[in-house]
Amino acid sequence: MSMSDRLEPASSKRRQKTLESQAQEAQRTIDELRSRDALKTQFLSNVSHDLRTPLAAIITHAEILRDGMLGELNPKQRDSVGGIVSGGQQLLDMIDEILTYVRSASDQVSLVRTDFSITEVVDQVRMLNQALAAKKHLTIERLNGDDLPPVYADRDKVKHVLGNLIGNAIKFTPDGGRVWISFSRRGREGEELVVEVADNGRGIARDNFELVFREFAQVDASPSRPHHGTGLGLAIARNFVELHSGKIWVESELGKGSRFFFTLPLNAPHD
Amino acid sequence: MPYRILIVEDSPLVTDAFRVLFTEAGYEVDAAATVAEAIERGTAAPVDIMLLDLSLPDGNGLEILEALRARGSLPRSTLAMTGHADAKSRRSCIEAGCAEVLLKPVPIGELLRQIERQLA
Numbered sequence: 001m002s003m004s005d006r007l008e009p010a011s012s013k014r015r016q017k018t019l020e021s022q023a024q025e026a027q028r029t030i031d032e033l034r035s036r037d038a039l040k041t042q043f044l045s046n047v048s049h050d051l052r053t054p055l056a057a058i059i060t061h062a063e064i065l066r067d068g069m070l071g072e073l074n075p076k077q078r079d080s081v082g083g084i085v086s087g088g089q090q091l092l093d094m095i096d097e098i099l100t101y102v103r104s105a106s107d108q109v110s111l112v113r114t115d116f117s118i119t120e121v122v123d124q125v126r127m128l129n130q131a132l133a134a135k136k137h138l139t140i141e142r143l144n145g146d147d148l149p150p151v152y153a154d155r156d157k158v159k160h161v162l163g164n165l166i167g168n169a170i171k172f173t174p175d176g177g178r179v180w181i182s183f184s185r186r187g188r189e190g191e192e193l194v195v196e197v198a199d200n201g202r203g204i205a206r207d208n209f210e211l212v213f214r215e216f217a218q219v220d221a222s223p224s225r226p227h228h229g230t231g232l233g234l235a236i237a238r239n240f241v242e243l244h245s246g247k248i249w250v251e252s253e254l255g256k257g258s259r260f261f262f263t264l265p266l267n268a269p270h271d
Numbered sequence: 272m273p274y275r276i277l278i279v280e281d282s283p284l285v286t287d288a289f290r291v292l293f294t295e296a297g298y299e300v301d302a303a304a305t306v307a308e309a310i311e312r313g314t315a316a317p318v319d320i321m322l323l324d325l326s327l328p329d330g331n332g333l334e335i336l337e338a339l340r341a342r343g344s345l346p347r348s349t350l351a352m353t354g355h356a357d358a359k360s361r362r363s364c365i366e367a368g369c370a371e372v373l374l375k376p377v378p379i380g381e382l383l384r385q386i387e388r389q390l391a
Contacts, residue, residue, distance in 0.1 A: 052354055052375075054282075055376075059376050060292065063379040064288070064291055064292050070291075070295065099354075099355070110359075154358075
């Protein structure tokens with residue numbers, strides 16, 4: 001028996017032990033990170049709740065003043081108080097987005113599925129965004145979908161996803177541009193609906209296709225960036241789509257616009 | 272006699288804002304910050320409109336409706352207010368007897384309109 005043969009079992013055992021202890025160490029680190037992440041999420045949720053209440057009071061007081069309930073204001077005073085209301089409203093929207101994200105990422109979130117017409121929801125969201133689009137002289141069109149069967153999904157959450165995608169398309173498309181929504185079907189029997197929200201705006205570089213769906217990520221994260229926000233909109237959209245076992249993705253080319261897609265189950269025809 | 276509004280809300284900041292709003296709009300205003308206090312105020316004198324925050328320190332706001340119904344002191348109309356009105360919580364409010372579920376903070380114009388509609 002050679003020297004190395006006799007040494008082999010002992011060193012292999014040692015290696016095995018080292019590997020085991022490394023694996024245990026890695027598991028401890030993962031557990032630790034998970035529990036810190038859960039703590040951070042809980043903190044985010046609590047702080048957002050606590051911010052919401054005084055903000056609601058500020059907005060209500062400012063509205064009372066603005067509407068002249070405590071005496072008429074002159075136009076300059078009214079404008080100024082109006083600024084408090086709209087600034088407060090914007091802040092509230094951001095807090096709500098954080099709360100929606102926390103909920104969408106938590107285990108307790110559940111879907112309330114019903115049959116509904118996806119084109120009806122798309123048209124509602126288009127209406128809601130009409131004023132914003134008009135300001136930038138953008139058009140929002142729905143290209144097809146009148147003959148689609150109902151989708152079986154959580155209407156509020158699908159509406160939220162559409163609102164986010166259409167809102168982003170408006171935000172990142174320059175004046176005079178175009179936003180459009182279209183549908184296609186896939187799967188063996190066309191049982192899956194693919195919803196597309198597209199624009200001819202500035203587009204997204206291929207390297208950022210994954211990044212845009214990550215929480216708190218913004219392609220331009222500099223303080224001087226032209227578009228501010230929580231960076232949670234697409235992360236929420238992804239969570240809501242995935243709750244429906246759907247997929248969400250983007251295809252784009254810089255300067256040539258973006259096409260966001262997500263899938264939803266179409267309702268099986270009723271007997 | 273002015274209509275009587277009972278504000279059930281645990282944040283004194285929000286209650287103060289509503290108190291100013293409704294007093295200026297000509298209503299008689301009463302307020303409660305807990306389930307227990309709301310049941311007490313709700314039975315003390317008839318309430319025309321109850322504005323109901325759902326999450327209170329000692330329980331869920333809907334418990335108040337149940338207790339007031341048992342005492343024969345249901346307000347003429349109850350408007351629930353919540354920070355998060357999903358389909359499920361909306362349904363449980365309506366089932367419990369709320370006339371409307373409003374998303375907090377409700378713009379004051381809309382809130383006043385809703386109240387007038389309930390009183391019409």
